[in-house]
Amino acid sequence: MLTVYIFCSQSSIKAQGDQILDGIGETGLIARYVFDNDQKDWSRNNLHAEIHGDAQFVEDDFFKKVISLKDGAYVSLPSNVLNGLESISVVGWIQPEDKTPGTYLFDFGKSDTSHFFLAPFGTANSAEFEAGIISGKTENVILKAPSAAIEKYPWAHIAVVIDVSSGRLTAFVNGVAIKSVENINMELEDVFDIETEGKNKLFIGKALDDSAKPLQAKLHDFRLYRVALNPDQVQRIFENAIRKNNAVVNERKEAEDNLPKFTEETPQLYNEYLVSVEDVKLQTTIGNLPRLPRHLPGKYQAGIKGPEVRVLWPAPEDNHSVAEKGVYTITGSVPGTDLKPVATVEVVDSPEENTPARKLESFELDEVSLKENQAGQKTKFIENRDKFIHTLAGTNPDSFLYMFRNAFGQPQPAGAEPLGVWDSQETKLRGHATGHYLTAIAQAYASTGYDPELQQNFSDKMEYMVNVLYELSQLSGKPSAKSSEYESDPNKIPAGPGTSQYSSDLSEEGIRTDYWNWGEGFISAYPPDQFIMLENGATYGGQENQVWAPYYTLHKILAGLMDVYEVSGNEKALRVAQGMGDWVHARLSQLPTETLINMWNRYIAGEFGGMNEAMARLYRITGEHSYLETARLFDNIKVFFGDASHSHGLAKNVDTFRGLHANQHIPQFVGALEMYRDSKDSEYFKVADNFWFKAMNDYMYSIGGVAGARNPANAECFVSQPGTLYQNGLSAGGQNETCATYNMLKLTRNLFLFEQRPELMDYYERGLYNHILASVAEDSPANTYHVPLRAGSIKRFGNPDMTGFTCCNGTALESSTKLQNTIYFRSFDNRELYVNLYVPSILNWKEKGIVIEQETNFPKEDHTSLKINGKGKFTLKLRIPGWAEKGFVLKVNGKPEKIAAEPGSYVSLDRKWKDGDLVELKIPFSFHLDPIMDQQNIASIFYGPVLLAAQEEGPRDNWRKIKLNAKDIGSSIKGNPEELTFEVDGVLLKPFYETYGRHSVYLDVSLE
């Protein structure tokens, strides 16, 4: 009964808000209005509402302080609240004071003929609880239920959910579903404008139709989610509000239960024909868990040529099984079968650690240029590059400097407009886009040698940006005209003027701008408080005593400054980075190790991007040892080494990252590899290398993304247990956060510079073509956050005009201005040239005086040619991809070369090359399946390197079924390889990177 519920204090109600407590992913929540004293959005998005008329904040027995709407007062929400929705859920508390039919709790839409509303006491037509979706395009949907449910107690908790993929509208009262309408055939675009500059009206307490009567009610804690909440989630939101409940997202054990289930008898592709699978024997050293092969040879029924068999192994959480010398066994399983392959592991003494030296170097961006195909057509690479370069060229640097000037209390130049989204006035991540921007303009400068005017544009932008940042950083911790007192020591920074508390309040009224007190060298788009509060234990959230991720933002800024320095030699850029590097060293070197462990393991708050990478790089550039020390202070000890005594962790091949936030951690592994490069400490290499192997084999979706969990219920997390993507992945809120794949590619290419394992480049190619190229809109540089892969999903693109950035919009600026950076690598001694990717391009190998022109229309053809201009001796190493199961044909100057090479290797041509030599390589494509490891009938179809997506007419709530010939799957697929368009079982398949409508990347495949 409502009256016996124990209520949390006002402050803890705010604290829960951060949807963490409700077990709904970080990006699921769009906005949250607690309405206890103001109309602010308590989510990280800062989508503050506006009050119209005479609304009052009044005392309440139940929630202490609530908003009271009377006499026509109402609330409006910003139009862009509805941008990029997958589905929508609206949740809030209401205490009605007048139950007149025809009053609206909320009404959202393009107009009063295209809208989504809730009339809790009925409309003019009937006196029942009524939720409606009115669309000009499809049939109207009306949900009606008796309004008695909401009148039972003084306060009612109401949730209304439109689940687009299931075609369902559901209403909940007090955590319980009261009514559903099924088989709705609609898209949110039919009702809302969900483009970035959405033109919607969103009212709370008023109808879009001005003639309707206004609501008279008290309201509390009104929230919007971009996902369709399931009944458990709605119930949890309700219960968390009325009970003290300290659950956190990563502790939630059960998965959202809304993926189609399969019986144990469901044939799982080739496993249906499997007769036996081989056991395996391997060795490991004391303390190190063995790297178990994820695929083993299998024997199939006569006539079936199946692939190597995917084996799932148990994944211990520590390394006690390998604590001593001896032999032990591990029993695996094969999905859809009773087969139990056994691994016999011999644990032997640890020999000297033998980790590889860095052998290769990449070329500078200005040494490789993308070119058109032979027919003079732009490739996808050039199309995407140009979308970004041209829009970047038109940006105003003052927008990217706005919040820096604001933090330092400086005037804005004429015409300066702030950025929105995560760089707006009150978001605690502001400045992050500026870091990405610095990197992007540096890369764009280096990559636009083909157009002097463009290059000058980026040169001017770099110089202007750095000059302003330099001037601001010079103000920190020094006497100023505004104050004779100052504090130069980063460890003695006082709280802001007139307060004894550090605060993350960045509002116009609340932000501190006493830069003379901030310690020398400080630079950020906010005052130093968030850094200090993190040390003092602050958690992630929207309150003034909470933070977002201060070191995450700083990593972007430092990386950007170093990128500018490296392409242009701008010393001021380096000095700004060094000043802040010194500031960070001064503070972090004072902290006990336990404090650091605690900081770096704090959800989101402790997210530091690749600070370890940035500081190691600053050491390499400057030779200052303190920066390498600082880099080490960012060790994520728990994940890397298990504990402070380094007893296990990833360094010993223990999977310590399961269930964690993916993009919080991947850059840390990039940083570990950078630490290895500079410190030669082999543990760091093993951290990065072991992570990569596991991410690839146990967490990867077919497009190359690695995040998106149902358990823990967070679209940004790794699944809770390795090898369980179907059981625990494919989160409803989306998967494949795009910035996480950006970071996976960075890690992958860096690993390849140390160890030339072909599977690294197989992954690079997969992620580049099927996620990064696929993440950009058709006709603008708008790009994706998550890339959802449930049946009938759609990509949502944001930030077409570069005015408001999420993390993924930030990394997209970087990805698309360096698309050429991994096509070729060279050995340090310039004796080897690696050709990793078949992309039309020109390599200007300066040290060698050689220019190589690669001509191809790959992947719309299966061959490439390399023309060598100049002469010299070197070994040309050409990648034979892992998917090249039909072999390859290699010719030099028209003559076939007889060289044997397996798929997944590099062939070597070692000779003295002459001017005009022509190397031709043909790698016939074939179709192959990429199944989800624990539900193998759910699989993606690839043609060569290209992921083919089924083009869908509309949303779906179940996997699309197709049948393929078990003996030759290609015989079931018809189409046009030159266009990469195919058909199977009546559905059109196209490259995912050319798919802009609804798609099914995973299909329910049966073999026959």
Ligand SMILES: [Zn+2]
């Ligand atoms: Zn992101």
